[in-house]
Amino acid sequence: MGSVLTTIVLPVALGIIMLGLGLSLTLGDFSRVAKHPRAVIIALLVQLILLPAICFGLVFAFQLPLFLAIGMILLAASPGGTTANLYSHLFGGDVALNISLTAINSVVAVFTLPLLTNLAFDVFSTEEQSLTIQFSKTVEVFALVLLPVALGMLVRWWKPEFATRMDRPVRITSIVILAVVILGSVISNREVLLANFAQLALITTLFCLVSLTIGYWVPRLLRVERSQAIASSFEIGIHNATLAIVVAQTVLGNVEMSLPGAVYGVLMFFIAGAFGFVIARTGQRASLSTTAP
Numbered sequence: 001m002g003s004v005l006t007t008i009v010l011p012v013a014l015g016i017i018m019l020g021l022g023l024s025l026t027l028g029d030f031s032r033v034a035k036h037p038r039a040v041i042i043a044l045l046v047q048l049i050l051l052p053a054i055c056f057g058l059v060f061a062f063q064l065p066l067f068l069a070i071g072m073i074l075l076a077a078s079p080g081g082t083t084a085n086l087y088s089h090l091f092g093g094d095v096a097l098n099i100s101l102t103a104i105n106s107v108v109a110v111f112t113l114p115l116l117t118n119l120a121f122d123v124f125s126t127e128e129q130s131l132t133i134q135f136s137k138t139v140e141v142f143a144l145v146l147l148p149v150a151l152g153m154l155v156r157w158w159k160p161e162f163a164t165r166m167d168r169p170v171r172i173t174s175i176v177i178l179a180v181v182i183l184g185s186v187i188s189n190r191e192v193l194l195a196n197f198a199q200l201a202l203i204t205t206l207f208c209l210v211s212l213t214i215g216y217w218v219p220r221l222l223r224v225e226r227s228q229a230i231a232s233s234f235e236i237g238i239h240n241a242t243l244a245i246v247v248a249q250t251v252l253g254n255v256e257m258s259l260p261g262a263v264y265g266v267l268m269f270f271i272a273g274a275f276g277f278v279i280a281r282t283g284q285r286a287s288l289s290t291t292a293p
Helices: 002-023 027-035 037-062 066-077 082-090 095-124 135-158 160-188 190-221 226-237 241-251 256-291
Strands: none
Touching (some): 002 082, 037 226, 095 226
């Protein structure tokens, strides 16, 4: 059963999610970057450089075991997705910017995810536990991430009305799939999860909060518009936990590495929602103070 879950169910589940992402993208989403280069560059630098550095720091501070440590880096290296776009829409973000960032991150992650994971292997591995992602595994990541996205974009170009109709069903299906993937990961490695749950819950909560916070305030401090900073916050703060889980179990063949993604995948919905309400209230107060006589 475990082999079926790893070799068939998980890749298909991720494929459906990435296909749904592709159905929401066009080539214009990539070219739109030229309209807001400042916001895009800042968001990408935060996500690709600052956030992984912070995650490494958290892992060292919590002294996680090897596979859980690498699982956290896998999570940090995973891009955002349609869930980030939804939260951005709910809390006044620039959704068009979200879509563009998601499009770029999905491509960049094919290269940065193996790179950061190999760096984590080098940093955390011992002589007894030496690991690496070979080139063939990088090709697997490419196939898991980009091919379904490209297929979805092709379908949208060929049948735009069909792609529009499928948007909502695919989003709902993606949430259900995420829940099933998380449940499967928890059940298959429940002993390790129970032994490390308090530590994992704390580090993933901190990681999510830090991601959302720096994703918002770094752009704001660099004078990026508020709506674009909100978009950046959710894009950086909401990671594709399903991708982290599938890469851990299917590409790397280690269920324990998927546990940080599983715990994060549950907690992030509540953390991101609470953060969104705080940002919305802050924006309302700022608006009232500027309009007050």
